[in-house]
Amino acid sequence: MRRVVGLAVAALALALAGCTSTVPGTPFPVDGSGSRGLVGQYFTDLNVTAEEGTAAQREFLRRTQHPDFTDRSCDLGDLTLRIDPALTTLRADPRWRPERASSRPSGEVFVVAVTVRIRRDGATIAQQIGSQRVVVLAGKVYGFTPCPTR
Template structure:
């Protein structure tokens, strides 16, 4: 306990050595640009999955990045994807597999937990990363291809 006064003295002395910074302080928002759109993308994906295979297939078709066609089909599977938004960051060098260029827009990568379902049965759960691209104020994804 004798070290405590010494530690307090060091902390107090260190705060007295601060240099004045000009300007008006602005609180950090901690919000990544595009975070809301990415979050809404996953919310809508999960809502579509809760409505069934056809609704989720339509969502994935409608939100497929316009520069990349997908020949993937989940068949009779649905996905429930839970993003860990605290891991959200930009990924400017990423491009889809076999693509010669990166997609237009801002590419975000986020850690996700994916539950793969057939009707009401969970077939598998996986943890990984997923990319979502924000382009012209809209979030786009890439339809996943199940491994066969």
């Protein structure tokens, strides 16, 4: 069981690490409005569901999976994610597309530096710093659920 958990955590970390390229550009102002405010609220809501447990976070990730990529949704099993963004690093990333995707997601793509804590039963079992993409589409923020392999 420990080996399976270790492999799942390693795979999740690698999935997040694959998105750690530097994106040139000017960060958004630190005023909390517009897209920046929406992105901040997305991560706040994600972390609230992590505190509520795996079922709540699973439902949040299902609801907020980008509509162009619902076939790429994953089940994190008994893991939850706490993701803390450094919103001062938020930048538009108009050229990005998900790995193995033939097109960009619809909407405005952003990249932000994050600290990810992978948790089981409320205890942190792994932590990583990387970057994550989110998309603002029609006033709502969508993400891309990382997929651990077992």
